[in-house]
Amino acid sequence: MVRTYKKGVIFDLDGTLIDSTGKLARDVSETYARLGVDVSPEYSKGRDWESLAEELGVDYKVFWEEFCRRKTWEESLASGEVGLFPDTISSLEALSSAGVPLSLVTKSTLEDTQTKLYHFDLWKYFSAVEPVSPREESKLDGMLDMIDFIGDFFTPMKKVYLVGDSRGDVDLTDKITFFTNIPSEGIYVNRNGEVLEGYESVQNLTQVKEIILGNGR
Numbered sequence: 001m002v003r004t005y006k007k008g009v010i011f012d013l014d015g016t017l018i019d020s021t022g023k024l025a026r027d028v029s030e031t032y033a034r035l036g037v038d039v040s041p042e043y044s045k046g047r048d049w050e051s052l053a054e055e056l057g058v059d060y061k062v063f064w065e066e067f068c069r070r071k072t073w074e075e076s077l078a079s080g081e082v083g084l085f086p087d088t089i090s091s092l093e094a095l096s097s098a099g100v101p102l103s104l105v106t107k108s109t110l111e112d113t114q115t116k117l118y119h120f121d122l123w124k125y126f127s128a129v130e131p132v133s134p135r136e137e138s139k140l141d142g143m144l145d146m147i148d149f150i151g152d153f154f155t156p157m158k159k160v161y162l163v164g165d166s167r168g169d170v171d172l173t174d175k176i177t178f179f180t181n182i183p184s185e186g187i188y189v190n191r192n193g194e195v196l197e198g199y200e201s202v203q204n205l206t207q208v209k210e211i212i213l214g215n216g217r
Contacts, residue, residue: 008157009095009212010143011126012164013106016189017092017205018116020082021045021165027070032056034066048168073115084120085191091205092125098213104129105142140172147180160184163208170199187211 014020025045032039037056044052053060076082095102104126106113113131117123132142147160160182162170170186177184187208188196195201202208 006158007161007212008101008103008147008159009161009163010146011102011104012166012169013104013108013113013116015046015165016163016169017085017088017122018082018120019085020076020116023071023076023081027067028052031063031067031070032058034069035063046166048166073112077115077119082116085205087205088120088122091209092122094209095212096125100212101127103127103146105132105139105146106130107132107139109133139168140175143172143176144179147176147182157182161187161212163187163189165189167196170196 011017014024022041022045025041028044028047028049029039029041032044035058037058039052039056049063050060053063073082092102102125104117106129108116108131110131113129117129123129128146130142130146132139143162147157160176160180162173162176162184164170164186165188167188170188173184173186176182186196186199188199188201189203189205189208190196190201191203193203200211202211
């Protein structure tokens with residue numbers, strides 16, 4: 001049966017639904033240290049990795065190959081270094097219960113994405129999950145694939161929300177609208193209260209939920 005929801009949500013994972021920013025910043029810093037470049041975790045936190053590599057004069061493929069030697073997600077999850085944000089489950093539950101189709105596009109390998117989603121039992125909330133290889137694909141490609149996929153199961157969407165904790169997660173709204181003819185809106189989540197100019201900026205997922213559910217079906 002075709003469902004009648006008129007809007008969908010594409011979430012980012014790391015730093016948006018799970019609290020992994022510290023791990024990733026440390027991983028990036030340690031990767032550059034092995035490459036002979038001094039980058040503090042604080043400086044790399046929340047940065048687009050390709051832009052950072054370009055700024056530092058490091059070939060991104062070289063960075064990524066070295067980055068893959070980092071501490072595994074299994075180790076970080078087992079140690080408690082990575083956890084869920086307090087409002088992740090309640091927000092996903094509320095959106096899912098309201099009939100809003102949720103999907104996930106994340107710059108991560110399939111294996112790492114599965115590890116994180118299974119550990120926190122998050123698979124059940126998403127209509128579809130699209131891991132995007134940080135080395136081979138763009139997040140835009142993943143989002144376009146996701147919209148096509150969801151469109152096979154839901155009536156044509158009237159709006160798509162892109163929700164994430166970095167500019168790269170939400171800065172694709174114009175391109176999404178251009179390629180799909182579906183209006184899109186970015187919601188930038190920063191728990192420190194930072195604002196991203198040109199986008200709805202919030203401090204938590206509860207606010208994300210309220211924006212989406214408050215804008216009608």
